[in-house]
Amino acid sequence: FRRNPGAGTRGRTADEGEAAGNHFSVKRRALPSQSHGGDRGARLIRIVLKCLLVQLLQHRVFTMVTEETKSKKQRNGECIINRLPVDLIERIFLGLPVSTLLTCVGVCKHWHNIIRDPQFVALHLQCAPSYALLFSPRGLVSGEPYPSDAVLIDEAWSSSRYAVPVIGPDDFLFGSCNGLLGLYTKTSMIKIANLATGECLHLQKPAKNVKGDHFCFYSFGFHPVTKEYKITHFLGDCINGRRPHNKDRFNIIQVYTLGDEKWKDFRTPKALSLISVRNSGVVNVDGKMYWLTEDMSANCQHSVMSFDLLEESFAMTQLPAAYEDHDYYGPRKFWIRDIDGKICIVTAQTSHYDARTVLGELQIWTLDNTAEQQRWSRKYNIKNPPNYILGPHFVHRDRILTQLGSDDVCSYELLSENFKIDLSKMVKLLDFSPHGQNLQSHNCVKSLVRLEVFSKAGIVRRPKQWDGWELKKWEAWEQNLAKKETMWSRLYEDEHKKTASTQSLHARLNHLLPQILDDVMRQQICMKNNQICAAFADQQPRSLRRLNWVEQKRDEETLFARVEKFIDITMAATQAIESVHDMIGRVTQDLDRTSTSKA
Known part of the structure; x- marks a missing residue:
């Protein structure tokens, strides 16, 4: 076997491992050694295991031909591969991509049990390479519709060639977590899909026929303490599916835990701005959901609102007030983003003609959350910033992911806390024209997390070949x-x-x-x-x-x-x-x- 972290698994519908949501605390197994000697040892082990796999397949063929009378248990016990220590096999498997592991599941029962072990799934998830997922929602160009689409960018900054099968032409992405994608549809269902295995969980929306409902009012995350996956929904004020005069406000957040039978409603301390949610974004970090809301008592008229998914409680945090605001270019705008697992506020002045276009200086502040206090610190101060800020993740590894104009996606190295972007040093990654409007950027991995364990209140299935393309439009x-x-x-x-x-x-x-x-x-x-x-x-x-x-x-x-x-x-x-x-x-x-x- 050869380690290949960037190998794609799009289009796979093979079997996958156990859900990682139950046993993330792993004690008896250690991560593979990263030392130089450990690398040589791992390469040697891979060679040995490959030879043993060939012997295993030859042995199985020989057994089928010459010893057909033996029981399956006897034949399985004689396989050379089963004599290897389990920990040794696991160390090899941890370095293999999901696509290879899905093939290994069918080699023998012994491997099947290892790969489907929830502890192994959790450990493999921790070792999985990270991708940047660029999502383009469906829209219109010159009156003609174009479908939703996605491109994966690996650790070497190479883009994928093939479409993501679990994303249909009418789907809208509202979250990515542990290899699972949250997808909004215009039907009465939303779906959670495994990017690598193709497995999909279809769930009823919390409210049907709500006028003005939008995919950006949904969020998807994982709680590190309870090991539960949560979907949240901002429910706008409505009466019998129609919005009253205060259509831009909400008083209720609806929460669904994968595996539960129904959604739960939580009333906010006061009516909050739905427009701020749509314009600024929502992020999930450490079991809490964060978004921006209007706060007339604050200098910047915005505050960070959070909802603890474990305590089921709300909290408000003031924004940093150290930035200078001369409104030279245009009105100042705020976005909430996730950088390296921390809450970040991105702020800049914007164009009078296009509120999405960033002008002037871009400031990025991170929130340090400790048991004693919350403290803002300025992380980056960027001059000559890109035109558009992608979200909810726009920093991948040591580079900022930017959008120049409305179509070109580029990357730029984060040089220091204070720097000026040199456009000549921008690295162009791809061109989405003419579908570059409203691009999203998510962090994602390819995982073995299974959705069958959450099927109590939903329908789990693998999508048909390119489901949704049969529609007349x-x-x-x-x-x-x-x-x-x-x-x-x-x-x-x-x-x-x-x-x-x-x-x-x-x-x-x-x-x-x-x-x-x-x-x-x-x-x-x-x-x-x-x-x-x-x-x-x-x-x-x-x-x-x-x-x-x-x-x-x-x-x-x-x-x-x-x-x-x-x-x-x-x-x-x-x-x-x-x-x-x-x-x-x-x-x-x-x-x-x-x-x-x-x-």
């Missing part, structure tokens, strides 16, 4: 993709035919060349004959998996470039053939004149 979109695949197929076929025909002609001309006595003419025909063979790039097999939008654009550009190349090569071959035809015609005429003169 996506018919034109699907037809366009089908046309491109048809173009690829015809192009490959034309290239094959052109290659075969030119090679055949080339071979026939080679047989003809010795019959041409004129040395100069023979050399000219030989040179042109070498230009006849059409040389095309290797034909790569077309994947059946759906590409994400960024890769679809690249694929289309590659297709059109290859069509142009085909035309150029065909024209060059045609010209060479015509030249050879003319030269052979002249040779024939010379032979005819020579024969006539001799006669």
